[in-house]
Amino acid sequence: xxxxxxxxxxxxxxxxxxxxxxxxxxxxxxxxxxxxxxxxxxxxxxxxxxxxxxxxxxxxxxxxxxxxxxxxxxxxxxxxxxxxxxxxxxxxxxxxxxxxxxxxxxxxxxxxxxxxxxxxxxxxxxxxxxxxxxxxxxxxxxxxxxxxxxxxxxxxxxxxxxxxxxxxxxxxxxxxxxxxxxxxxxxxxxxxxxxxxxxxxxxxxxxxxxxxxxxxxxxxxxxxxxxxxxxxxxxxxxxxxxxxxxxxxxxxxxxxxxxxxxxxxxxxxxxxxxxxxxxxxxxxxxxxxxxxx
Amino acid sequence: xxxxxxxxxxxxxxxxxxxxxxxxxxxxxxxxxxxxxxxxxxxxxxxxxxxxxxxxxxxxxxxxxxxxxxxxxxxxxxxxxxxxxxxxxxxxxxxxxxxxxxxxxxxxxxxxxxxxxxxxxxxxxxxxxxxxxxxxxxxxxxxxxxxxxxxxxxxxxxxxxxxxxxxxxxxxxxxxxxxxxxxxxxxxxxxxxxxxxxxxxxxxxxxxxxxxxxxxxxxxxxxxxxxxxxxxxxxxxxxxxxxxxxxxxxxxxxxxxxxxxxxxxxxxxxxxxxxxxxxxxxxxxxxxxxxxx
DNA sequence: CGTGTCATTGAGCGAAATCAATTGCGGTGG
DNA sequence: CCACCGCAATTGATTTCGCTCAATGACACG
Numbered sequence: 118x119x120x121x122x123x124x125x126x127x128x129x130x131x132x133x134x135x136x137x138x139x140x141x142x143x144x145x146x147x148x149x150x151x152x153x154x155x156x157x158x159x160x161x162x163x164x165x166x167x168x169x170x171x172x173x174x175x176x177x178x179x180x181x182x183x184x185x186x187x188x189x190x191x192x193x194x195x196x197x198x199x200x201x202x203x204x205x206x207x208x209x210x211x212x213x214x215x216x217x218x219x220x221x222x223x224x225x226x227x228x229x230x231x232x233x234x235x236x237x238x239x240x241x242x243x244x245x246x247x248x249x250x251x252x253x254x255x256x257x258x259x260x261x262x263x264x265x266x267x268x269x270x271x272x273x274x275x276x277x278x279x280x281x282x283x284x285x286x287x288x289x290x291x292x293x294x295x296x297x298x299x300x301x302x303x304x305x306x307x308x309x310x311x312x313x314x315x316x317x318x319x320x321x322x323x324x325x326x327x328x329x330x331x332x333x334x335x336x337x338x339x340x341x342x343x344x345x346x347x348x349x350x351x352x353x354x355x356x357x358x359x360x361x362x363x364x365x366x367x368x369x370x371x372x373x374x375x376x377x378x379x380x381x382x383x384x385x386x387x388x389x390x391x392x393x394x395x396x397x398x399x400x401x402x403x404x405x406x407x408x409x410x
Numbered sequence: 411x412x413x414x415x416x417x418x419x420x421x422x423x424x425x426x427x428x429x430x431x432x433x434x435x436x437x438x439x440x441x442x443x444x445x446x447x448x449x450x451x452x453x454x455x456x457x458x459x460x461x462x463x464x465x466x467x468x469x470x471x472x473x474x475x476x477x478x479x480x481x482x483x484x485x486x487x488x489x490x491x492x493x494x495x496x497x498x499x500x501x502x503x504x505x506x507x508x509x510x511x512x513x514x515x516x517x518x519x520x521x522x523x524x525x526x527x528x529x530x531x532x533x534x535x536x537x538x539x540x541x542x543x544x545x546x547x548x549x550x551x552x553x554x555x556x557x558x559x560x561x562x563x564x565x566x567x568x569x570x571x572x573x574x575x576x577x578x579x580x581x582x583x584x585x586x587x588x589x590x591x592x593x594x595x596x597x598x599x600x601x602x603x604x605x606x607x608x609x610x611x612x613x614x615x616x617x618x619x620x621x622x623x624x625x626x627x628x629x630x631x632x633x634x635x636x637x638x639x640x641x642x643x644x645x646x647x648x649x650x651x652x653x654x655x656x657x658x659x660x661x662x663x664x665x666x667x668x669x670x671x672x673x674x675x676x677x678x679x680x681x682x683x684x685x686x687x688x689x690x691x692x693x694x695x696x697x698x699x700x701x702x703x
Numbered sequence: 704c705g706t707g708t709c710a711t712t713g714a715g716c717g718a719a720a721t722c723a724a725t726t727g728c729g730g731t732g733g
Numbered sequence: 734c735c736a737c738c739g740c741a742a743t744t745g746a747t748t749t750c751g752c753t754c755a756a757t758g759a760c761a762c763g
Contacts, residue, residue: 209581217581231577233570239577259563263556270552276569277526283576284524284532288502288510290583291627295719326742334584336720341743357728357742588751618709632751634711650710650759 150178152201152251154261154268160199160225160251163271174261177252187242187250194232196254200224203248204323207240208331218332220282221245221324224313227253227275245323290334293372298333299343300368303353307362317365322358443471445494445544447554447561453492453518453544456564467554470545480535480543487525489547493517496541497616500533501624511625513575514538514617517606520546520568538616583627586665591626592636593664596646600655610658615651 152160154174178201181187187198190210200222207228209217219240222228231239233255262269289298311317322329326337333340344360347353352368354361362368445453447467471494474480480491483503493515500521502510512533515521524532526548555562582591604610615622619630626633637653640646645661647654655661 209577211581211585215585217585219577219580230570231574234567234574239574259559259566262562263559266552266556269555269562272566273552273569274527276566276573277523280569280573280576281524281527281532283573283580284502284512287512287576287579287583288504290580291624292504292508292510325740331584337742338721338744339719341741342719345743619711620709629752630710631712631753635751638711 151175157251160201161275162225179250179252181244181248183244183246185244188238189241190238192238194236194238196252197227197229199251199253200226201249201251204245205242205248206245207242209240216331218328230276295335295339296343297372299340300371302333304365304368319361322360444468450544453494454568455518472543472545474537474541476537476539478537481531482534483531485531487529487531489545490520490522492544492546493519494542494544497538498535498541499538499621500535502533509624511621523569523572588628588632589636590665592633593661595626597661612654615653
């Protein structure tokens with residue numbers, strides 16, 4: 118495995134030493150990490166102009182290993198979580214035990230917000246990799262909001278951001294085709310990786326096809342087929358969990374795959390090209406098919 | 411039109427006299443209405459224990475007529491809206507002008523929250539009936555949050571509630587069949603009407619089939635057909651915009667094929683019926699098909 | 704009484720789900 | 734080390750749900 122391509126962070130040595138490796142931010146103390154307010158704001162990408170770096174307030178970190186649950190549905194709520202490193206999923210579980218993936222929190226994301234209203238978490242959070250989370254007790258948050266005007270505003274802002282994200286999700290599920298959803302999902306992941314300083318062109322998926330499908334409102338087979346189709350066309354490369362983004366712009370603007378008839382044509386063209394030793398990804402007349410109305 | 415069944419509020423005389431009719435709460439002043447903090451909390455269904463009723467702070471009301479836009483996408487954000495009476499829709503508009511309905515705010519609902527993050531509204535709000543809205547300037551809100559601990563908590567709570575609602579929406583779009591979506595939509599509306607003190611059994615839809623379809627991720631034809639089907643089965647009565655709820659429990663538990671399994675049972679039931687040469691649309695035991703997960 | 708908007712209903716088709724078979728990979732234990 | 738197992742992923746065959754296209758009906762409005 119290429120350690121350069123994967124945003125694996127300290128997972129490279131395979132799940133063993135969490136507390137031993139050094140980390141970018143936070144103060145290390147006998148295996149526990151603490152962050153001050155400034156660091157917390159940085160992780161959340163919040164403008165912390167008037168925040169004193171000498172603030173004595175500290176925020177505890179907690180580590181979770183792959184597969185562990187951070188909180189479950191119905192569990193009494195009292196703290197929010199900020200992802201310092203690692204990857205997670207949040208899921209809703211219906212009355213029959215079916216999981217519905219709601220989000221894939223990663224570095225800088227906040228989760229647990231759904232617990233504020235009813236004082237119990239409305240969703241379940243599971244670590245998809247080893248994780249380092251910053252605990253943000255809700256009490257502390259409100260106290261902080263009253264002390265620092267900036268911080269209060271920032272918290273509202275972050276919650277608003279979450280809401281907008283959900284809205285975009287609803288819009289996507291309601292209006293886009295399967296291919297468009299998968300395409301946007303990939304672009305989205307790519308951009309988030311870029312934000313985190315990793316490669317936006319080559320990365321490993323942290324979730325299964327099933328989880329992706331659940332997130333996008335599709336079956337795992339459809340996700341798999343769509344990825345394969347994108348691969349054939351040269352938009353991406355796929356090898357199991359490893360994804361290479363080849364044509365971000367096409368993915369971003371993709372609405373629907375060409376009709377199966379012209380698709381056959383395309384494949385044919387591709388074959389003839391391969392036979393002629395031509396370069397693959399030229400395919401002139403599509404890749405950014407737009408909806409007409 | 412039966413004025414008793416419809417939560418029409420001052421709309422009966424058809425869009426003419428807004429400022430003339432009297433309203434339940436608020437202080438009337440030459441055509442403008444003002445609410446104090448207590449009233450505002452009441453509308454939001456917030457426990458306002460420690461809120462002084464003698465609070466001098468007043469919140470302005472604004473009236474909108476059917477079809478008017480409250481705010482548009484990209485417009486600078488500075489105030490939130492609380493629905494005092496009337497019905498609205500919030501929509502997202504994609505790059506090709508297609509509308510995607512996000513919510514149908516009604517009495518007690520808060521909207522405009524999506525503007526906090528980017529300082530510009532991310533969605534557009536349109537009045538589906540004549541509306542009376544309470545303005546809640548964001549500045550005022552934060553100030554209030556610092557003054558009244560209770561209020562700050564309440565605002566977080568309301569935003570959390572919105573987020574949970576969106577999550578439920580995502581879950582529905584991702585996992586439920588067309589019939590289940592429509593069924594839940596009806597139940598949801600019914601309950602909201604009940605909360606507002608109107609009949610939960612008989613009401614008028616304020617939105618078109620197209621808008622319902624957009625909201626549920628369906629086409630207007632599918633919505634229409636589904637309503638007709640529910641009507642034939644006796645779950646509801648439909649006559650244009652007028653809906654009568656006949657079997658809330660069946661609607662509430664109506665499902666379709668979530669992920670896997672459960673299908674065997676369905677097919678078996680179908681086959682046994684077919685074998686018994688049963689009449690088509692009598693189908694006694696459907697209308698509340700449950701997934702066995 | 705036309706005209707436009709919204710709703711209903713039907714026919715046909717296509718995208719995605721379901722069902723099913725196979726392959727690839729990582730771990731485990733003989 | 735390899736055989737075996739379980740899980741994930743790929744791929745194909747078939748079904749079906751919901752969309753598209755289209756015609757018609759109901760109602761409000763000028």
